Amino acid sequence: MLQEQTDLGPGKLLPPGYLQDQLVARGVRLTRQRRVILRVIEDARRHLDAATILRFAQKEDETIDRVTVYRTLNLLKRHGLIDELDLLHLSGGSHYYEQRPPRQHMHLACLRCGQVEEFASPLFDKIKGQIQRERGFRVAFARVEIGGYCQKCAGNQA
Amino acid sequence: MLQEQTDLGPGKLLPPGYLQDQLVARGVRLTRQRRVILRVIEDARRHLDAATILRFAQKEDETIDRVTVYRTLNLLKRHGLIDELDLLHLSGGSHYYEQRPPRQHMHLACLRCGQVEEFASPLFDKIKGQIQRERGFRVAFARVEIGGYCQKCAGNQA
DNA sequence: TTAAGTGCAAATATTTTGCTGTCAC
DNA sequence: GTGACAGCAAAATATTTGCACTTAA
Numbered sequence: 001m002l003q004e005q006t007d008l009g010p011g012k013l014l015p016p017g018y019l020q021d022q023l024v025a026r027g028v029r030l031t032r033q034r035r036v037i038l039r040v041i042e043d044a045r046r047h048l049d050a051a052t053i054l055r056f057a058q059k060e061d062e063t064i065d066r067v068t069v070y071r072t073l074n075l076l077k078r079h080g081l082i083d084e085l086d087l088l089h090l091s092g093g094s095h096y097y098e099q100r101p102p103r104q105h106m107h108l109a110c111l112r113c114g115q116v117e118e119f120a121s122p123l124f125d126k127i128k129g130q131i132q133r134e135r136g137f138r139v140a141f142a143r144v145e146i147g148g149y150c151q152k153c154a155g156n157q158a
Numbered sequence: 159m160l161q162e163q164t165d166l167g168p169g170k171l172l173p174p175g176y177l178q179d180q181l182v183a184r185g186v187r188l189t190r191q192r193r194v195i196l197r198v199i200e201d202a203r204r205h206l207d208a209a210t211i212l213r214f215a216q217k218e219d220e221t222i223d224r225v226t227v228y229r230t231l232n233l234l235k236r237h238g239l240i241d242e243l244d245l246l247h248l249s250g251g252s253h254y255y256e257q258r259p260p261r262q263h264m265h266l267a268c269l270r271c272g273q274v275e276e277f278a279s280p281l282f283d284k285i286k287g288q289i290q291r292e293r294g295f296r297v298a299f300a301r302v303e304i305g306g307y308c309q310k311c312a313g314n315q316a
Numbered sequence: 317t318t319a320a321g322t323g324c325a326a327a328t329a330t331t332t333t334g335c336t337g338t339c340a341c
Numbered sequence: 342g343t344g345a346c347a348g349c350a351a352a353a354t355a356t357t358t359g360c361a362c363t364t365a366a
Contacts, residue, residue: 029340029345050330065348070331086244088301093356094330106285108295119293123285127264128304131277136309137266143246143303146286151294187320187365208355223323228356251331252355322363332353339346 014099016042022081036060037072047085047096047116073097080141087116088147106144112153119146172257174200180239194218195230205245205254205274231255238299245274246305264302270311277304 015021019038024030040056041048048056054069076082076097085096088109105120128139148154173179177196182188198214199206206214212227234240234255243254246267263278286297306312 031340031346033347063348066330067332067349068347071346074332084247086301089242092329106289108289108293108297110295111298117293117295119289119295121285121288123281123288127279127281127285130279130281131264131266131304135266135275135277136312137268137275137277137304138307138312139266139304140269140306142305144300145302146289146295146297146300148298149296154294154296189321189365191322221323225324225357226322229321232357318364318366320363320365322361324360324362326358326360328355328357330353330355333351335349335351337347337349339343341343341345 014042014102018042019076019081019099022079023075026079028075028079033057033061033064033068034072036064037069041076041082041097041099044098047087047098049092049094049096051094053097083141083143085143086145088145100141104142104144106146108146108148108150110150110153111147112149115150117150172200172259176200177234177239177257180237181233184237186233186237191215191219191222191226192230194222195227199234199240199255199257202256205243205256207252207254209252211255241299241301243301244303246303258299262300262302264304266304266306266308268308268311269305270307273308275308 019042020030020035023034023038036057037053039060040053050066050069050073053073054064054066057064057069073082073084077084081100082097083100085098085107087096087107088111103120104124105118106124108117108119110116124142124144128142131137131139177200178188178193181192181196194215195211197218198211208224208227208231211231212222212224215222215227231240231242235242239258240255241258243256243265245254245265246269261278262282263276264282266275266277268274282300282302286300289295289297
């Protein structure tokens with residue numbers, strides 16, 4: 001498993017309570033359980049999988065069920081408020097979730113230490129334009145997962 | 159023989175028998191079952207998941223087991239000869255596999271019809287250079303999955 | 317010959333669904 | 342009050358592991 005505390009977490013560029021506010025604005029009912037789960041996702045300092053979200057949520061409310069976590073994640077996905085990632089399955093078969101960021105970024109996953117950094121580049125927007133023009137494909141969202149060796153690990157071995 | 163007709167399949171830019179040759183070159187034992195599975199992957203005209211690979215393989219040899227497919231896929235992954243993809247889970251929770259292409263490309267998955275196209279851009283190599291320079295992150299491979307609407311579907315609903 | 321691979325059964329892991337009672341609005 | 346939601350149990354789906362037999366090199 002990835003370390004519990006990593007340095008870089010998913011970028012925190014959105015106001016606190018954003019997920020709640022968005023759901024309310026869309027007329028979705030806010031339950032006690034959802035509030036807790038949303039808070040866990042917003043406060044995350046790294047990408048969490050469903051099982052970890054459950055664990056954190058249960059610290060605050062023991063009765064929250066695994067199923068409720070999955071249903072809430074699906075709800076957020078349907079509303080386009082979070083993104084589902086694989087992070088290259090560096091630590092098992094489950095998915096990871098992050099609040100959809102205002103600006104698309106890429107994930108750099110270190111094959112050695114498992115740390116995940118984020119990276120954004122204006123060139124990627126150019127690529128999207130290219131796709132649109134050359135293929136007539138209307139891009140809704142993008143997921144970029146890059147495997148390799150982080151500065152520290154690359155230095156230590158190669 | 160692999161006629162489950164789709165549009166674009168994974169690009170066929172590698173010589174036939176490439177996977178076999180690579181495994182032999184690496185001193186891996188070639189069994190009857192592995193030969194069949196490798197052939198299925200090489201002949202694929204689209205991205206296949208484990209269950210589909212099994213189905214095709216069993217057409218040729220009924221006795222091949224699901225487990226052998228998974229073990230062979232893991233073998234190929236370990237040797238970096240195939241890539242594992244999600245294709246955004248447009249059609250279930252399983253993974254899809256493609257022979258690792260000589261040139262990285264992106265996957266464009268249509269959220270409406272589920273069709274998957276491939277797209278390559280020299281700009282993406284520039285981004286990799288950027289990552290290397292700005293972060294000291296040594297890129298080994300990349301996976302890009304883009305969701306949106308293909309030309310046909312975008313036209314039909316816009 | 318013999319280490320590696322296979323099939324089978326079973327375990328594990330992850331996510332979804334059906335149902336009934338409960339709660340947010 | 343009522344329709345959406347939660348919890349529980351169970352199913353569905355996806356993948357891995359243990360073990361005894363088989364086979365490629």
